[in-house]
Amino acid sequence: MTGKGPTIVKQLPERQSKLHRGLFLDEVKELVGESYRPRLIVDLTSCGGMKADTIDLLLECVEEVEHVDGRVSVAANPETAVILELTQLTSVLDLFLSVSEAMSDHPLSAMSPISDMGTTQIAA
Amino acid sequence: MELGALVVTQGATLHAVGNEEARSWCSAWPVVGKTVLERWVDRVRSLQVNMVSVVDRGVSVPDRVQKMVDWAKEGIDQILVIVMGSYAEVDLTDLVQFHQGGRHTITRVFDPEGPLGISLLDRRAVLRELPSTIGEKPRPSRYDFMGYVTRLSSTVAYRKLVQDALEGRCDIRPSGLPTSDNVWIDPTAVVHPSVKFRGPCYVGANSRLNAGVTVSGYSSVEENCEIDLGTSLECASILPNTYIAPGLNVRNAVVDGTRFEHLDRKVTVDLGGVDLSARRSDNNRGNRV
Numbered sequence: 001m002t003g004k005g006p007t008i009v010k011q012l013p014e015r016q017s018k019l020h021r022g023l024f025l026d027e028v029k030e031l032v033g034e035s036y037r038p039r040l041i042v043d044l045t046s047c048g049g050m051k052a053d054t055i056d057l058l059l060e061c062v063e064e065v066e067h068v069d070g071r072v073s074v075a076a077n078p079e080t081a082v083i084l085e086l087t088q089l090t091s092v093l094d095l096f097l098s099v100s101e102a103m104s105d106h107p108l109s110a111m112s113p114i115s116d117m118g119t120t121q122i123a124a
Numbered sequence: 125m126e127l128g129a130l131v132v133t134q135g136a137t138l139h140a141v142g143n144e145e146a147r148s149w150c151s152a153w154p155v156v157g158k159t160v161l162e163r164w165v166d167r168v169r170s171l172q173v174n175m176v177s178v179v180d181r182g183v184s185v186p187d188r189v190q191k192m193v194d195w196a197k198e199g200i201d202q203i204l205v206i207v208m209g210s211y212a213e214v215d216l217t218d219l220v221q222f223h224q225g226g227r228h229t230i231t232r233v234f235d236p237e238g239p240l241g242i243s244l245l246d247r248r249a250v251l252r253e254l255p256s257t258i259g260e261k262p263r264p265s266r267y268d269f270m271g272y273v274t275r276l277s278s279t280v281a282y283r284k285l286v287q288d289a290l291e292g293r294c295d296i297r298p299s300g301l302p303t304s305d306n307v308w309i310d311p312t313a314v315v316h317p318s319v320k321f322r323g324p325c326y327v328g329a330n331s332r333l334n335a336g337v338t339v340s341g342y343s344s345v346e347e348n349c350e351i352d353l354g355t356s357l358e359c360a361s362i363l364p365n366t367y368i369a370p371g372l373n374v375r376n377a378v379v380d381g382t383r384f385e386h387l388d389r390k391v392t393v394d395l396g397g398v399d400l401s402a403r404r405s406d407n408n409r410g411n412r413v
Contacts, residue, residue, distance in 0.1 A: 049397050050397065050398050051397055051398060052397075052398050052399045054398075055398065078389050078391045079391055079393045081389070081391075082384065082386045082389060082391050082393050083393060083395070083398055083400070085373065085375070086372050086373060086374065086384070086395075086400060087371070087372060087373075087398075087400065088371065088372070088373045
């Protein structure tokens with residue numbers, strides 16, 4: 001199988017408590033676990049400020065998505081992008097300045113919302 | 125002829141105030157071991173000037189003028205005023221000779237881009253005792269300088285001066301001992317044997333580079349810094365008393381404590397919230413073995 005899987009867009013929850021991060025990760029696991037070669041786009045453009053836990057959460061997302069041969073992209077504002085580059089996360093995920101830019105990098109761009117936890121959109 | 129010098133700094137706290145100013149060069153930042161202010165003072169002292177006063181730009185102009193008037197009244201014949209806006213390798217001896225030889229009352233130094241903030245004032249001009257020009261402002265003469273100049277305008281300009289110093293394009297020589305690879309390391313710095321350098325680069329006093337660190341691209345680590353395991357510095361300047369966390373890729377940036385300025389992206393971020401850098405205490409100096 002060489003075809004590309006679905007594109008999933010997830011917005012990081014505004015509140016970043018341990019509970020919210022856990023729920024976010026559970027949902028990512030559920031979404032990517034049902035697919036092959038998914039592309040997860042994490043929307044950090046409205047993320048107020050990066051925390052050490054946010055970096056850990058992104059790494060966990062990368063780990064989950066790579067289990068099913070997928071790829072994680074991040075849409076981030078310039079300040080967040082600087083931190084992602086600094087921490088070398090850009091070596092394991094793709095970085096874009098907006099979700100639309102990240103979507104246009106993918107040939108399938110039809111989106112449909114499926115979740116209340118953060119904003120989730122999926123393209124098949 | 126007795127000469128006095130008044131050096132007006134940019135202010136030592138620029139980086140701690142508004143965001144726009146945050147991208148300004150702070151005169152407290154050292155350039156491979158010494159601040160531009162210290163370098164100016166050294167150069168002025170080499171003229172055998174005994175009266176050197178350094179004042180912050182925040183000091184009002186009338187107060188600065190009063191200082192010069194006091195000096196003039198005390199018998200200082202000429203006053204060199206350096207308003208720190210540039211690092212310029214002006215031959216101060218030649219400037220004084222030009223001023224005296226031409227019997228100028230005020231000499232201002234220019235380069236092709238404009239004034240450099242360096243003026244030499246005759247005591248008569250300071251005390252307004254010029255019989256032929258009573259009621260008129262004395263007309264300044266112009267000293268044109270064509271040598272090395274960097275204006276202290278931005279962090280990008282700061283990086284350029286560091287690079288020029290390491291490459292030998294200006295008269296600034298890094299403190300410390302150079303290796304054969306053009307790497308200057310202060311004798312008090314602690315460098316793990318596994319650290320890789322691609323010179324020219326600089327490591328300042330009491331700094332520590334831990335295992336696996338790489339330093340390249342005209343990077344400078346000023347005094348009392350710690351670069352933790354495996355972090356790579358490329359085209360970066362780490363300002364004094366800064367700790368950098370392990371495993372980072374610091375590129376095209378100036379880091380001052382938790383303040384990280386990316387020069388390409390023109391973005392400044394606070395790394396304190398992500399625990400990627402920190403301000404080191406001065407107490408760390410000399411504690412490392």
